[in-house]
């Protein structure tokens with residue numbers, strides 16, 4: 001007797017690909033989404049994480065979402081088009097929007113280009129991508145009309161959107177080593193290792209992709225701690241390897257020299273006029289960062305992963321961190 005071959009990966013989605021050839025990509029997304037997930041499974045979910053084991057567990061628990069994302073990438077490859085619309089609700093605009101999914105910042109895996117969901121799914125109305133929309137969501141979620149908020153960014157969509165709703169918000173950009181605090185081309189700049197604020201000035205600090213750009217990140221954490229009020233919270237993102245206990249230095253320094261342990265790796269400089277001075281990434285963080293934050297005085301610190309198909313928060317385990325004073 002011939003045994004039926006059992007596909008152990010996403011059988012429903014494989015079948016759907018044949019069904020939906022000939023329909024628009026946008027319809028195909030809807031069909032696959034509704035065949036694969038119950039309504040409540042498409043709402044925003046969050047999980048607190050503190051270790052590589054918990055990171056791995058959530059990866060396993062959410063594996064159907066990664067299958068779904070891969071399925072969309074494969075379908076999109078069939079269409080041979082550059083982009084498609086993913087329909088969902090924008091929390092910044094508070095309305096349904098056709099989010100733009102395309103191949104910007106895409107990586108390739110087994111010959112299929114993987115859409116960078118976290119950096120794309122751009123709302124055509126507010127211009128914010130998935131990561132930025134989630135960052136704004138967190139700020140407003142926490143806001144009670146009185147809180148003092150500081151963003152480690154100023155020349156950004158996120159800052160402008162927050163400022164429109166909360167005029168008291170403060171912000172600056174980190175221009176990299178070798179610049180004095182002050183103004184550069186109309187943007188306030190500061191050194192995140194020596195901030196120009198009084199102790200205990202803020203209830204909430206939002207630092208997206210900042211701490212990887214200084215060698216002495218512990219000093220930068222201490223500064224954030226210093227200017228936070230007791231009970232205040234910092235939320236931030238950094239390049240992070242959820243499978244690793246240890247932070248890995250990409251750059252080693254002694255008193256006289258900078259030694260690149262791996263290939264040099266940069267992010268764009270946010271300050272206008274400094275486009276030719278990209279910011280060096282000094283380290284990719286691991287779970288020991290939680291201990292470092294505690295050593296700097298924070299009462300608690302943890303990672304949080306989030307996901308939500310209806311509000312178009314997608315990507316491979318998108319994560320941010322919270323540190324409570």
Ligand SMILES: [Zn+2]
Nearest residue numbers: 090093123126
């Ligand atoms: Zn929007």
